[in-house]
Amino acid sequence: MNTFDAPTIEYFTVSPILIVLGVATLGVLIEAFVPRGRRYLVQVVLSLVGLLAAIVTTVIVFNRLNPGAKTPKGGKVVAMGALAADGPALFCWLLILVLAVLSVLLFAERHLEGGVTSFAGQAAALPGTEAEREASTKGLEHTEVFPLLMFAVAGMLMFPAAIVLLAVCVALEVLSLPLYLLCGLARRRRLLSQEAAMKYFLLGAFSSGFFVYGIALVYGYSGSMEFAEIAEAVSAQTGSEGLLLGGIALMAVGLLFKVGAVPFHNWTPDVYQGAPTAVTAFMAASTKVAAFGALLRLFYVAFGANRTEWLPMIWIVAILTMVVGSVLALTQTDIKRLLAYSSIAHAGFILTGFLGIRSLNVVPGGSLTGISAVLFYLTTYAFTTIAAFALVTVVRDGGGEATSLARWQGLGKESPLVAGLFAFLLLAMAGIPLTSGFTGKWAVFAAALSAGAWPVVIVAVLASAVAAYFYVKVIVLMFFSEPIGEGPSVTNPSVLTGSVIAVGVAATLLLGIVPGSLIDLLGRVGVFIR
């Protein structure tokens, strides 16, 4: 009889993922067993508790890396070589979990819609039918959104930590599928919401087709699913190079699709606009973190050896992304769409930081690497964007959120606070100093420039100038245009949305003024283990 070799799973190290998955499963059970009236409270509390617990364990695990040291331990490979619990991974976890907490708060907001969440009462009910009216009068809500969110978060946690192609693929699907559903669950403007869900789903599925095909080709090239062995194969240049190139290209398609890079960006504006704003906020912030985390690890660790071959491709994509995102945003008339294009432009800036890949031996210790720059930018951008979308939810008129820019005219008169905060966030996105947007831009540009990608940096700088225009345009609209008709109104949100806004704005400000500790931390822990 063969001896049973039990797999070693470092349970504590991966506990954040396990906790989130557990809570998600529990949430499904709650949907089945807890009476409708109590589900909301139970789900919200459970999700928050689960996320907080995950945060706590992440912090503990993170501390074991001893990030205060000059050269922290690199982390370790866990779960039989499926996941890496290293600095970047843990940092992404922490960031995603915090963003998830904020997203839960946004999901749970009930003040704005008069006592119910902004998700459809009954997704199955047709818009405009008796069933829907009934659902609405009964105050029905889809509390499934919370478990869905938790599943997505679990996928997002796995995504940047996965060091086996198989795990990458699974993580990608786990994070994507709930999001497809969440997009279609808006209480108002159901048609748009469903259309967004369908587009996101079809395109997402299409792109994952490319992604897994890429996995297959890379596997064919290297004969292994593990990043480390792929990296060895790449540096040894064994196997057919055509397979490798095809694999890199197709995997890049899948990941670049997720981050919304041009020319894989078309879904972004439509989905951001159509999805419930809370979901958009969640997607915009967390998905970017997870996807860039994965992109970084895949390309830096697995394909790092032949970066001279794929870097020009990323150059092109980065340039296209920044230019198209900035230029297209110029003529947008819907605030969510505008923020979507802005997020595309920002994806371009992050890709610029991504270009900062250098061999470790040329990087002086403790200085800025591409990894730490990208992670820093992700942090700054995530908080800013989640707060911005949170603010979008409070500007409303009779038909729900007033996302048309025309309706935002004169917001500064109606609510100086909301307009002022939004203006601040816009300035941050434009990269004005004393906001996190500036330090973030600085970091990614510095990383890219250090690696010699100065043409991209110049394009980035010019694109930033173009981008500044549409941000300023919104500020002008809010403060210096006369309202059309009755003008926008601002509904006071509950403390849930309020705290999201507060956290986002505070992070934007603090990371702008005193980014030192975070960036130092990233400088120390921003190294992938191999």
Added chain:
Amino acid sequence: MPADGLLAASWLLIALPLAGAAVLLLGGRRTDRWGHLLGTATVVASFVIGLLCTFQLAGLEEKSVGVDLFTFISAGSLDVRAGLLYDPLSAVFVLLITGVGSLIHIYSIGYMAHDPGRRRFFAYLNLFIAAMLLLVLGNSFVALYVGWEGVGLASYLLIAFWYTRPAAATAAKKAFIMNRVGDVGLTLAIFLMFSQLGTTSYSGVFGSVGTLAGGTVTALGLLLLLGACGKSGQFPLQAWLPDAMEGPTPVSALIHAATMVTAGVYLIVRSQFIFEYTSDARLAVAIIGTITLLMGAWIGCAKDDIKKVLAGSTMSQIGYMILAAGLGVFGYAFAIFHLLMHGFFKANMFLGAGSVMHGTNDDVNMRHYGALRKAMPVTFITFAMGYLAIIGFPGFDGFWSKDKIIETALSQNLTLGLCALLGAGVTGFYMTRLMLLTFFTKERWEPDVHPHESPKVMTVPLMVLAALSLLGGLVLLNDWIVTFLSPVTGEAPHEDPPLPALAISAIAVIVVAIGVALAWFLVGKREVSRTAPEKVSVFTAAGRNDLYGDAFNDLVIVEPGKSFTGGLAAFDRGTVDGGFEGTGRALSGLSGALRLAQNGFVRSYALSLLAGAALVLLALVVVNLA
């Protein structure tokens, strides 16, 4: 040599009128009642101080006294100290400025009695005196330049004194701007001095200018000449001077006849240590002077406006001075001498003209005068003194000074000398014409004009100036003035003139007599019409139009300039700004076009994705192959 005694306080000369100006300007209407008295008092005080300083200077062994005040500008090796230099040349000017200035101040008390802006007038006059004194007392070209611009400002303010008259405002602006054209030369000269010699003080430049290359010195001389042309209304920057007569008549007398316009002469004489090294520049100076003296005389012949005739004559007389200055060491002293004499008789005549205008409701058209000698006897007699002086009637001061210039010119450069002689004849003609039209011939007064003699406060200065016009020549006794100035102007080697001096004088007198006689026959003997004849010779027409100086400027500078600025504005709007705005619009247009690609069809998005995949693959393959 450093100053002591009163000379050490010679800065008071400048400070007093400056303080007067400040009090009058800042004090506002509160000072209306006594402002003119204060203004006059400060100048008289300056005159007294100047007189005492000059006496002290005359008694000194070394006739050059420096008063060092404070560091004005310093940076690197540029070290401009604010300081004064009291030497014979500045002493002569100080006395002229404060002396004639005092008289004109006193005269103005009466002349401006009924003007609501009298206080302002005196403030500007005081400002002028201060600036002019700084100009002549400064010990460096920078200090001179400060005063130079200061008098320009005062001149501007005073020409535009009656600012509600568009002509006055225009004339003031024109004067300032044309002066600035000259200043370009002066400033460049200063820069050239600094860059080549490391200093701009007179003594510094004097000490080292000899080391410069000939071309550089000539350039320096020509640049200074350009400055002098602007300030002194010399060709080609002469066009502002006739227009400047828009100012009140005492201003014309003081600034645009006696003092400020002669600053150019001062500049050249003061810079003699530069001109001594460059005969080319000297020649240029002399030629410019000659051209202008003829131009001025020509213009003087054609004008009917009494002040414009005098303005033309001023140009012409300054032309003589410039000519003299261009003759180098032979002429410097005579230039100053003529400048001094001219200051007396021209101020006299301008004030006389003012007195005439005072009695004729400020009419300036000589064709509206006639036979005023009976109505205004004092004015007539004093004016006649000035007249005799300017035409060079033997014994009067103009005779001595002009004669010297003609004589020197003839001996140095025959052509220029003959021109100067011709100018003297023309002077005789137009001044006689003026006298005849104004004081003789028949009455052609406007119906409501009742000519009357001016009050004492105006006539007394006239009398003083008339006396000076008669007796001023005395300073030439024993060549006193030449000797006095020689520490500055240098001593001319003795040269025998081509003809005996007496013969030249006689020829000059004859030429003038011909001019006078011509005037008598052409003007005095004929009926004078009240309106200017339309059909006139081309010479008269040219003279009336200031020899088309304005027309030339308009055609060559003003109109092209206007078109240029207009074109530049269009360029700025269209091309420069349009470039930026156009980029913005192009981006918006691009955005609008690209937007359409986001057509909402999921299948086209998928196509884009597929194309993207192809692009990515292509990029990888291309790089791999490359």
Added chain:
Amino acid sequence: MTLTWYLVLAAILFTIGAVGVLVRRNAIVVFMCVELMLNSVNLTLVTFARAHGTVDGQIMAFFVMVVAAAEVVVGLAIIMSIYRTRRSASVDDANLLKY
């Protein structure tokens, strides 16, 4: 038959699937084309697994099937709901969100 044949077949299938996504209007059919792409991937995976003599590819193929199944669940739910609302399964009809 060499390895290449398998791979080429898989590539052809993948291409057919991809082109199908582009040309078909019915959401269900589009989705089926995606499934076809995934299955071509499976073919590739098991081919390579055999070529390399490891099981990783085969395991991956199973996972891809699971993924495909999960996608079906989610996808059909979305397509159903949109069909119910619009009475049309054509992907071209859903284009409110654009520009």
Added chain:
Amino acid sequence: MNSSWLTLLLLLPIAGSMVLAVLPARTSAAVVKQSALAISVLTLALAIALAIGYQAGGGYDYSVDVDWIKLFGAHYALGLDGIGLTLVLLTVILTPVVMLASWNDGDTGRWGPKGFFAWVLALEGLSIGVFAATDVFLFYVFFEATLIPVYFLVAGYGGPARVRAAVKFLLFSLAGGLVMLASVIGIYVETAKSSDGPTYLISELQHFDFGTSVGRWMFVGFFIAFAIKAPMFPVHTWLPDTTESATPGTSVLLVSVLDKIGTFGMIRFCLELFPEASRWATPVVVVLAIISILYGAFMAIGSNNIPRLIAYTSVSHFGFIVLGIFVMNSQGLSGANLYMFNHGLSTAALFLVSGFMISRRGSALISDYGGVEKVAPVLAGLFLVSGLSSLSLPGLSPFVSELMVMVGAFVHSPWAAAFAVPAIVLAAIYILWMYQRVMTGPVREGVVGMPDLNVREVSSLAPLLVLIVVLGFYPKPLLAVINPSVQHTMSEVGKSDPQPKVTEGEAAK
């Protein structure tokens, strides 16, 4: 040893601005205005105290240096040298002046007087930061941050086209700033390669060798930003549009203070950090400066709108300043520094006095005026003095600096000076022609009954004019502060004054 004086100096107005912003809405306008003025006067007093205690010399005084973002090499480092001190003084002098002059300009604006005065104070604090920063990163932060108050001041308070103008201003500035950002980052990238790690401290960068080609690229990045800021031809078009729409007070702060950042930056960063590149670029920059001088002057002559005209005169004047900087000799550099201060004063006076007039008549077009001197002699008089200072009349302070700059230019190249000098004629034309059309001639309809300046308005102008006159005759106090710093800059650039052929001290002593 770290001194906290400068921190206090820049925090004082910023804190004041925040206090103003959070004052309850019912606070009376008078209280708001008086407290704002009090804060700015307090700042002025503090700055004067610092100026009196300033230890002259080539280095920095009141220095502070604290690590800020270690990984970036950024420090919170402040310090004043002569150049910075001059401009800080200019800032703190002009702020109360502007407040007094714009006493009621904020009343009708977007956020009322509270907003106006709060933004002005914020701008003051940030400007002080710009001039005192001795760390490139910190400088950049302040540099960009100043845009925000100005943007809101222009867009919130001003003429009909103010919003468009504000956006134009912001975009030009941001574009320049972003280009500069590339260079700022370049500094990091290059210094990070060294063994000492990245640094942004000017004192350390001055001895850093960037290499020829890198240094030149970085110079270009800085220069473009500063040229836009200054503004120089051909990136000047935002300025006339902005001043046309902004309130006079805003224009003063913009042109007199903020635009100085451009020329200040050229000295502090272009010259001191990239001496080789500066020398390399000198011919081009000098030509651009001369074009600016003449172009601005011609455009001013052709302007019918008074604020636009003043803006174009500033383009011309900034041309002089840049010329002075890039001829790189003592006269030019000291002159350029002094010019910055003097131009600040004279342009401020011109903007304010014309602003008083425009607010009375309700039109900024020269063609709508005529004969103002008759009805408002004090206004006309002060307008004239301001105008004369703008055309650099001797006896008024801008003359000294313009003379120095032109001397410097001449020493550098007689041709440069020969092309620049005609600007003195053009200046006379644009100022006096404007004066003629506005102030003289018969009193026009619409001007009749225009009240003369009141006590508040006169007293707001008085300090400016007094300074202009005093410094016109006695510029030594400023030069004494500027010269040592200029010598220091020159030694950084590795330039020394060419010796005149005849070496001889000023013999008139």
